[in-house]
Amino acid sequence: MKQEELQAIASQLKHPTGEKGIEMGNMMNETNINMTRHSIQNLQIEAGNKILELGHGNAGHVEFIFDQDENIKYYGLEMSELMFQEARQINRNYVSQKQAFFSIYEGNTIPFEDDSFNKVFTVNTIYFWQEPEKLLSEIYRVLQPKGILCITFAEESFMKQLPFTQFEFELYSTEKVEKLIEKSFFKIINKETLTEKVKSKTGELVDRSFTTLVLEK
Structure with missing residues (x-):
C-alpha cells in the first residue's frame, strides 16, 4: 500500500469525513465492539447515572449502554461533524426521548460544568489526544x-x-x-488486558491486545 x-487511512481513523468516513465509521464500530463493550462493562453503570463518551464514532454501541440500565442519560462528544450526524441518525430514538445527547467539541476542552458526570469512557481515542494532560484534567x-473513567x-x-x-497516531x-x-x-483502581482476533484495516486476521484502565476521581 x-x-x-x-x-489517508490514518486521517480517516482520526477524523472521518465524506463517504469513506461513513464506511470507516461502520468498520470501526464492528472492529472495536469488544473493546467498547469491555469499557462500558467496567463502568458498572447504575440507574440515574450520567455518562459521557469522548470520540464515539457512529455510536452504534449506544444501545448496549442502555441495555445496562434504561434510566440513565448518555452524552457523546465527537470532533468529526460526520460522526456526530451519523450518531444522531443511528440513535434518533434515544435522541428524541432525550436520553442521548450528542455534541461536537475541539478535543481539548469539555463543554460541561464541573461535577456533571458519574462515568466517563473513551475507546481508541488516546492516540489522537492533542494535549493528554490537559484533557485528563478536563475529564477530572x-x-x-x-x-469513574475508563x-x-x-x-x-x-x-x-x-x-x-x-x-x-501517538502509540x-x-x-x-x-x-x-x-x-x-486520578487513581487507577483496575486494569485488564485482553487479546482478541480481529480483521485489520488492511484485511488480515491478527491478534490484538487491548487494555482498559479504570480510574477513580
Missing part, C-alpha cells in the same frame, strides 16, 4: 467525586505492526498510559 493511502473536572486502547505492541499508525503501552495518569489526580 502506498504512503498516501496509509496516510467534569466527573463527580468518586466518579480508558480503553490497543497496546503499542500491536498498533506498531499496522503500517498506517506511523501517521497521526501507548499500558506503562506509558500509567505514567500519564500519574501526572493527574
Whole structure:
C-alpha cells in the first residue's frame, strides 16, 4: 500500500469525513465492539447515572449502554461533524426521548460544568489526544467525586505492526498510559488486558491486545 493511502487511512481513523468516513465509521464500530463493550462493562453503570463518551464514532454501541440500565442519560462528544450526524441518525430514538445527547467539541476542552458526570469512557481515542494532560484534567473536572473513567486502547505492541499508525497516531503501552495518569489526580483502581482476533484495516486476521484502565476521581 502506498504512503498516501496509509496516510489517508490514518486521517480517516482520526477524523472521518465524506463517504469513506461513513464506511470507516461502520468498520470501526464492528472492529472495536469488544473493546467498547469491555469499557462500558467496567463502568458498572447504575440507574440515574450520567455518562459521557469522548470520540464515539457512529455510536452504534449506544444501545448496549442502555441495555445496562434504561434510566440513565448518555452524552457523546465527537470532533468529526460526520460522526456526530451519523450518531444522531443511528440513535434518533434515544435522541428524541432525550436520553442521548450528542455534541461536537475541539478535543481539548469539555463543554460541561464541573461535577456533571458519574462515568466517563473513551475507546481508541488516546492516540489522537492533542494535549493528554490537559484533557485528563478536563475529564477530572467534569466527573463527580468518586466518579469513574475508563480508558480503553490497543497496546503499542500491536498498533506498531499496522503500517498506517506511523501517521497521526501517538502509540501507548499500558506503562506509558500509567505514567500519564500519574501526572493527574486520578487513581487507577483496575486494569485488564485482553487479546482478541480481529480483521485489520488492511484485511488480515491478527491478534490484538487491548487494555482498559479504570480510574477513580
